[in-house]
Amino acid sequence: MTIESPGAIVAVATAWLVVAALALLPAGNAFAARRLAFPLGALVGLALSALGLQAIWLPAAQLTLPLGLPDLPFHLRVDPLAGFFLMLLGSVSAGISVYAAGYFREEAAGRLALIGLQYHVFLASMAFVILADDAYLFMVAWETMALSSYFLVTTDHKLPAVRSAGFLYLLIAHLGALAILLCFGVMHGGHGDYTFDALRSAELDRRWATVAFLLAFFGFGAKAGMIPLHAWLPEAHPAAPSPVSALMSGIMLKTAIYGMVRVIYDLIGGVRWEWGMLVLAVGAGTTLFGVLYALMQHDLKRLLAYHSIENIGIILLGLGMSMVFIGFGHAAAGVLGLIAALYHTLNHAVFKGLLFLGAGSILHATGLRNLNDMGGLVRVMPKTALYFLIGALAISALPPLNGFVSEWLTFQAALQAPILQNGVVRSLLPLFAATLALAGALTAMCFVKVYGIAFLGQPREVKHAAHAPAAGRDQDAGAMEHFGMAWLAAGCFVLGVFPSSFLLVLNRVCASLIGQSLSAEALTGSNWLWLVPTSSAQASYSPAIFLVVIVAVTLLTFLLVRRFYHGRVRISDPWDCGFPEQTSRMQDTADAFGQPIRHVFGPIYLMQRQIPAADDPAPRFSLKIEDRHWYWVYLPIARLAEYVSSKIALLQQGRISIYLLYSFLTLIALLVFVR
Amino acid sequence: MIQIPGIAFQILQSMFVVLAAPLLVGWVNQCRAWLQNRSAPSILLPYYTLAKLFHKDAVIARNASPLFRLTPYVLFGCMWLAAGIVPVLATDLPFAPAADIIALVGVFALARVFSALAAMDIGTSFGGLGARREMLIGFLAEPAMLMTLFTAAFISGSTQLTTIVETLAHREFAIYPSLAFAAVAFLMVLLAENARIPIDNPTTHLELTMVHEAMILEYSARHLALIEWAVAIKLFAYISIGIALFLPWGIAGAGDWAALPLAVAALAAKLALAGAGLALIETVLAKLRLFLAPEFLSTAFLLAVLGMLTHFLVGG
Numbered sequence: 007m008t009i010e011s012p013g014a015i016v017a018v019a020t021a022w023l024v025v026a027a028l029a030l031l032p033a034g035n036a037f038a039a040r041r042l043a044f045p046l047g048a049l050v051g052l053a054l055s056a057l058g059l060q061a062i063w064l065p066a067a068q069l070t071l072p073l074g075l076p077d078l079p080f081h082l083r084v085d086p087l088a089g090f091f092l093m094l095l096g097s098v099s100a101g102i103s104v105y106a107a108g109y110f111r112e113e114a115a116g117r118l119a120l121i122g123l124q125y126h127v128f129l130a131s132m133a134f135v136i137l138a139d140d141a142y143l144f145m146v147a148w149e150t151m152a153l154s155s156y157f158l159v160t161t162d163h164k165l166p167a168v169r170s171a172g173f174l175y176l177l178i179a180h181l182g183a184l185a186i187l188l189c190f191g192v193m194h195g196g197h198g199d200y201t202f203d204a205l206r207s208a209e210l211d212r213r214w215a216t217v218a219f220l221l222a223f224f225g226f227g228a229k230a231g232m233i234p235l236h237a238w239l240p241e242a243h244p245a246a247p248s249p250v251s252a253l254m255s256g257i258m259l260k261t262a263i264y265g266m267v268r269v270i271y272d273l274i275g276g277v278r279w280e281w282g283m284l285v286l287a288v289g290a291g292t293t294l295f296g297v298l299y300a301l302m303q304h305d306l307k308r309l310l311a312y313h314s315i316e317n318i319g320i321i322l323l324g325l326g327m328s329m330v331f332i333g334f335g336h337a338a339a340g341v342l343g344l345i346a347a348l349y350h351t352l353n354h355a356v357f358k359g360l361l362f363l364g365a366g367s368i369l370h371a372t373g374l375r376n377l378n379d380m381g382g383l384v385r386v387m388p389k390t391a392l393y394f395l396i397g398a399l400a401i402s403a404l405p406p407l408n409g410f411v412s413e414w415l416t417f418q419a420a421l422q423a424p425i426l427q428n429g430v431v432r433s434l435l436p437l438f439a440a441t442l443a444l445a446g447a448l449t450a451m452c453f454v455k456v457y458g459i460a461f462l463g464q465p466r467e468v469k470h471a472a473h474a475p476a477a478g479r480d481q482d483a484g485a486m487e488h489f490g491m492a493w494l495a496a497g498c499f500v501l502g503v504f505p506s507s508f509l510l511v512l513n514r515v516c517a518s519l520i521g522q523s524l525s526a527e528a529l530t531g532s533n534w535l536w537l538v539p540t541s542s543a544q545a546s547y548s549p550a551i552f553l554v555v556i557v558a559v560t561l562l563t564f565l566l567v568r569r570f571y572h573g574r575v576r577i578s579d580p581w582d583c584g585f586p587e588q589t590s591r592m593q594d595t596a597d598a599f600g601q602p603i604r605h606v607f608g609p610i611y612l613m614q615r616q617i618p619a620a621d622d623p624a625p626r627f628s629l630k631i632e633d634r635h636w637y638w639v640y641l642p643i644a645r646l647a648e649y650v651s652s653k654i655a656l657l658q659q660g661r662i663s664i665y666l667l668y669s670f671l672t673l674i675a676l677l678v679f680v681r
Numbered sequence: 682m683i684q685i686p687g688i689a690f691q692i693l694q695s696m697f698v699v700l701a702a703p704l705l706v707g708w709v710n711q712c713r714a715w716l717q718n719r720s721a722p723s724i725l726l727p728y729y730t731l732a733k734l735f736h737k738d739a740v741i742a743r744n745a746s747p748l749f750r751l752t753p754y755v756l757f758g759c760m761w762l763a764a765g766i767v768p769v770l771a772t773d774l775p776f777a778p779a780a781d782i783i784a785l786v787g788v789f790a791l792a793r794v795f796s797a798l799a800a801m802d803i804g805t806s807f808g809g810l811g812a813r814r815e816m817l818i819g820f821l822a823e824p825a826m827l828m829t830l831f832t833a834a835f836i837s838g839s840t841q842l843t844t845i846v847e848t849l850a851h852r853e854f855a856i857y858p859s860l861a862f863a864a865v866a867f868l869m870v871l872l873a874e875n876a877r878i879p880i881d882n883p884t885t886h887l888e889l890t891m892v893h894e895a896m897i898l899e900y901s902a903r904h905l906a907l908i909e910w911a912v913a914i915k916l917f918a919y920i921s922i923g924i925a926l927f928l929p930w931g932i933a934g935a936g937d938w939a940a941l942p943l944a945v946a947a948l949a950a951k952l953a954l955a956g957a958g959l960a961l962i963e964t965v966l967a968k969l970r971l972f973l974a975p976e977f978l979s980t981a982f983l984l985a986v987l988g989m990l991t992h993f994l995v996g997g
Binding site for chain 1: 736738740741742743744746748754755757758759761762765776778780781783784787788790791794797798800801802804805806807808809810812814816817820821823824827828831834835838839840841844886888898899901903907975986990993994
């Protein structure tokens, strides 16, 4: 069945608004609101995802809605790039919505109705950001997205920390929106037509194109959470309820990537390699910053938020490589970089969504967010532990899951460096690959820490002993939550084991976006089994064979050992070198696990440590790690803003005669200067 | 792409690596004993130890999760897989295109993550300590390894290990400065990744120094046997990668069955030399303090990156 008209997609996206209104209807009946609105939202997501997938294979189609201001209707357009992001939005949000239907079971009816409203408005606004084909609708949808997510972040608005996190989020979101607005202004060059078609055909000279690129890069970067505009992200994501964190981290950050790709590749066009180098440098910094700060966190959701920063950096590395290659005229390698970036965009949405949902289940079951208090959760919530393990292995870029595929593609793009003409750029590109390798290994360390401390070992705090297996209660999440997590975990597998079909999908996206595609050899070499990015002599990877072999070999080992020997097991106390008096407090905490990193990368962190003296009767150890950006970027700007506004405040005298004087002076000035 | 003799050879080669790996460990131990003026144990001792361990009853801590029992099999499977990718005797490996050098590093990372997780499973102080140290070593060794392999990949224009080895084996005998850097870096990574002196000591159980041994303290019997065996395969695979990259002469090309006996002889000679060299390193060097390990490994990382830059600067 093919539905040619983009009207179907618009109708489906609008259905989210209907669901939002529906969430308000059964006021006073929390159960109905939860069990009606969220599964309906998930169905809408699935439909949108199917239509988006279909749109990738159709030519671009436009639609004008008679809404908006007079003479300024909304233009919408569905093309393969939009189709890809709609697929991402629909499929990932479907899992999160099902999860949310179970997760919000303890919310009061009034609050739940509001959450349902904001949640679905948020989803619909993201769909319209992707569908927009003029700057006006784009900005309206973009601002709706920022506002609805702001209200979701401040769901627990009675806590001061949540309020200030929300404020910071709103502030930086608007700085970004301002830059994007200016970018559209620069691109349109003064002829009054803000449709993307007009922006696309506008000829910018080099300087103005670079100005537009910088505005777009930092404007969208503020939403994506790249340094130095990331400060809102580790505050806002933990403040929101977990399904909302999953939406924001998994999908909302990706609309910023969408905007970047749309504006830089499509609207500005004529990508230059110098831009690519800037993107690469910022991307490398963001990657390392994100993972190094993630290693220092003990609040699980904050840690995941820092990993979102890291993954945005990885996506930027792919984008930057693609821009460098395209700038030098090597389109096939450029397409490879863009595919790697887009693939990682999708992968990050899936596994980060999964991890945030897992964190939500832990929070629900134990009330804990601090890793230092957790331990041994695998025994009380085994299913969540399994899903979280899949997410953790995927984000650590381990084969054969999905995170590995996109990092592999990024490495392959970097390995195309020898074809570049510029010697400096040629030798810099592998260094960015080295950054990626370092970040990947650090991520693995961080998730060994998270998983080992939260799920394995023994419960750390005695006051949470109720959560120990002795209590014998099944504390694992409910069926809806499990379904949501299983959906995303299956996504990690499918994207990891059958990457070639997605490679072809993304190749189609790139072909329609920049009129180039992968080399012919790559396209003939890639089938469902083999992933071949350039040519089969250069590189190939077959995760399906990989998975089959590793499972077969592991099983064979198991059967051989059982066949030739025996399966006898004696259950006993832990050995621990024969030390009899160990307690659960002797295990590593999250902070202890990060200690080697603090030691090795000490200068990067702003640390305040209090180490008690040896003879202190009541020893307290405290450690506080802060982000240097606060002192280097944010506080100086805040002080400057305060200073300037205090000077401007002098104008405000509060007497009507003074204000009349201002009007009079302005009039005189206008009469003198403007004739 | 897939042919029957190739698959047969593929299976034979990986079986050969799995079965011969403990012999290499026995040889290294024997050499070290000679160098240290001790009377050497039998070269077959690792096999006897494995057989002994397989026959014992496994003792498992009360609060072990399924992950703990699964990990030895996963480790063994990962190393077996790695043994299938690395061209040890011939470059004719039909399975090799399924996983290139990046995936090979990924397999080792997968094994590392699983062993670190299993170490933290019981919740003892030693397990966490070992896992933390292992990941510290891993996060530096892994990128260094990747950069070393990338240097070879740039020279041969491919990330397939078999293609790299074929390219390197058929070049004229000349010293590539980039490969020289890469070889030193690779040696340092090999020592670190295989828990050898100067990073770790495979024969110690001192709490201040142990890394790998601390992680596997809770394992016994067949589980321990599988882990020890996997460690032996890992050492064999690493030395084989080193040989394949830096001393590939003598390896049999694709479809060249007649060259196989020569390849076996060449491999035996090279492994014997490499094992003796490893024993020599372990005898003359002392173990580094734990916090010198990052310096050691970042040196390896920098050398590997330097090698790569050298390749771009001088084209060799």
